[in-house]
Amino acid sequence: MDQKVPGLVKEIIQARELVMELQTQLNPSSVSGNVLVTKILSIFETSLSILNQIKLENESTTPNSSMSHFGGSLFSNCGSDFFQGGSRKRCRKGIVTWTQHVRACEQGGYEGPLDDGYGWRKYGQKKIFGATYPRAYYKCSYQSTQNCLAMKQVQRSDLNSSMFNVTYIGKHSCSEPAELLSGRYSPNKQEHIHGHSRIYQEQRVDKSSEETYMNFQNSTVQIAKHKDIQLESYPSFSIYSTISLQPANISSGLKTRENHFTSTSTKMQIPPTPACISTPTTPGSNHFGGCRNGEELLQTTIDSIEELDQMVTSLLAPIATSSVNNDHLVDGSPWDWDFLEDYSHSY
DNA sequence: CCCATTTGACCCGT
DNA sequence: ACGGGTCAAATGGG
Numbered sequence: 001m002d003q004k005v006p007g008l009v010k011e012i013i014q015a016r017e018l019v020m021e022l023q024t025q026l027n028p029s030s031v032s033g034n035v036l037v038t039k040i041l042s043i044f045e046t047s048l049s050i051l052n053q054i055k056l057e058n059e060s061t062t063p064n065s066s067m068s069h070f071g072g073s074l075f076s077n078c079g080s081d082f083f084q085g086g087s088r089k090r091c092r093k094g095i096v097t098w099t100q101h102v103r104a105c106e107q108g109g110y111e112g113p114l115d116d117g118y119g120w121r122k123y124g125q126k127k128i129f130g131a132t133y134p135r136a137y138y139k140c141s142y143q144s145t146q147n148c149l150a151m152k153q154v155q156r157s158d159l160n161s162s163m164f165n166v167t168y169i170g171k172h173s174c175s176e177p178a179e180l181l182s183g184r185y186s187p188n189k190q191e192h193i194h195g196h197s198r199i200y201q202e203q204r205v206d207k208s209s210e211e212t213y214m215n216f217q218n219s220t221v222q223i224a225k226h227k228d229i230q231l232e233s234y235p236s237f238s239i240y241s242t243i244s245l246q247p248a249n250i251s252s253g254l255k256t257r258e259n260h261f262t263s264t265s266t267k268m269q270i271p272p273t274p275a276c277i278s279t280p281t282t283p284g285s286n287h288f289g290g291c292r293n294g295e296e297l298l299q300t301t302i303d304s305i306e307e308l309d310q311m312v313t314s315l316l317a318p319i320a321t322s323s324v325n326n327d328h329l330v331d332g333s334p335w336d337w338d339f340l341e342d343y344s345h346s347y
Numbered sequence: 348c349c350c351a352t353t354t355g356a357c358c359c360g361t
Numbered sequence: 362a363c364g365g366g367t368c369a370a371a372t373g374g375g
Contacts, residue, residue: 122352129364137366141351153366353372361363 024162100166101157118172120152132158140174148174 023037119141127134133156140148150172157163 121350123369124367125353126365126367135365349375351372351374354370355368356370357366357368359364359366361365 095170097167097169100168102164102166116152116166116168118150118174128155131155133161140172142174146174148172150174 019037019040023034026033026037120138121141121143122136122138124137125134126137135153135155138152138154140146140150142148143150149170151169153165153167153169155165155167157165
């Protein structure tokens with residue numbers, strides 16, 4: 001049994017990926033279709049969890065995971081430089097870094113992919129060698145006022161131009177995340193600028209609960225332990241697939257949290273085509289965003305379990321009604337949080 | 348006038 | 362030298 005589990009897991013993952021592919025071809029406005037896909041994905045992941053538990057029962061030790069299993073991981077392994085005192089560039093070691101793949105919907109009427117509940121200020125854009133699309137650099141809007149060091153980088157995927165890679169760097173120390181509750185800002189940009197999004201706290205709520213739920217599906221989290229480059233991975237967002245099947249739960253009883261990222265995407269304006277790169281606000285351009293069923297694959301680098309805990313908690317905040325405990329277990333969730341340690345071998 | 352964005356220059360690590 | 366990341370002056374919108 002133990003020997004067959006990896007193969008079975010691989011098969012399930014393959015099936016899950018096909019469903020995810022199917023999902024990308026679904027009409028975003030087809031809520032019922034997306035709900036079905038989400039349910040299917042939830043079943044897949046529950047199955048994977050069960051298999052994992054079976055495997056764990058048959059193994060006394062967990063094998064080391066390798067980042068290579070994730071096929072060109074998007075992790076910055078913090079080998080470079082960020083936030084290390086002294087130089088202008090600082091070492092990213094110790095900084096939570098995670099990359100989100102956000103699918104943009106061209107049908108969307110509003111600008112850019114989904115927002116992540118934080119205010120961001122663009123401070124640069126670079127053409128990246130070998131990449132078709134430029135990379136945009138953002139800082140938290142409250143860097144100056146609240147010394148929040150969170151940043152993110154947004155780049156359209158070369159492989160799939162309807163996808164954006166959003167890399168978050170550092171944790172928010174500001175008190176911005178009002179939008180955790182809604183998962184989306186209004187279509188208009190930067191409405192939050194002053195006053196910490198009080199506007200949104202009033203405006204949001206039910207409208208986007210379903211969107212939030214859809215956006216969180218199909219995501220996984222990977223955790224890198226810098227010391228040994230070992231990766232653990234967790235199907236964090238699969239939880240949503242299960243819990244969030246009752247969208248009504250989503251919008252009630254949620255608290256905002258500090259120092260956390262959310263897993264929704266950006267509200268930034270992203271140039272839809274290279275031709276529009278320098279003029280993302282060009283009227284009539286094909287704005288992306290507004291995706292109601294954006295699929296995301298989330299990958300994370302963190303170097304302590306506390307950070308994982310913190311992040312997972314924040315990721316759950318938009319959806320879970322109340323309970324995330326400190327044992328990496330979510331009420332009502334079938335997940336064993338050690339699950340993807342084995343899971344990673346299947347990639 | 349204020350503020351976010353744009354964009355070329357500059358800095359830093361490899 | 363090169364590429365990625367950041368700065369900051371210029372620009373434009375509200």
